[in-house]
Amino acid sequence: MDNIQKEEILKSCRHMFKNTLMETLDIEVIDITEDYVLGKMPVTSKVHQPDGVLHGGASVALAETIGSMASFLLCNTTDFVVRGIEISANHLKSIREGFVYAKASAIHKGKTTQLWEIKITDEEDNLISLVKLTTIALPKKS
Template sequence: MEAHKEKILAVCNEVCKGTLMETLDIEYVDVGENFLVAKMPVTPKVYQPDGVLHGGASVALAESVGSAASYIFLDAQKFMIRGLEISANHTKSVRDGFVYAKASMIHKGRTTQLWEIKITNEEGALVSNCKLTTISLPKG
């Protein structure tokens, strides 16, 4: 994995051009044997009206990193990955800086996968704890 780390991150970032991930300035920054990390800047673009990170932006970040992790860790040549369900518990407000989302696989089934995505601030404090279920659908 280490030898391919930069290539994997480059591919993940390249396919985001022209998508919601580009709109939200999400960038994939780290990958390991069983995780993927993305970061997103907290700016007025992702605020709710009272000037803090919108929970919906956090959920978009979580689903983006969880789905990208599915793409990396499953056979994307044979399967399309789709999100089935996502839930989020928001625990801390953020006004500026970056948030980081780390997707880790909890369950890797033949058809469905379960991901835990922890979103933290720059100090490492938990901002949101999310759970994503994805499905692998055969291509063709």
């Protein structure tokens, strides 16, 4: 993938995220390669649980967004839609501020189902959450 293709995909992601949960949580896709998709989300009071640390649900929303985007890039999106069908997360460390980064790497790239490992880290590369996401490509209904 060349830089022009990458920039077009990143621009498309910004457009797709308008008026969605991703915009609400300020999630961005910041890098795409043949091997991974990388996103980030600011850790502010908007994504805190009551005691002031990153809410696990916000981490899972970030992970599903980035993993689903990785699946979306694999699929023929003219004929198929991508849906998450299972997600599991282990939250290993808390964070109060800064940014978290989600990196989705493929474990299995099937024609119908895909399995992703998403590592969520902080700005010092500490592992915050480890997430496994299964997605499915479904034919679009006419």
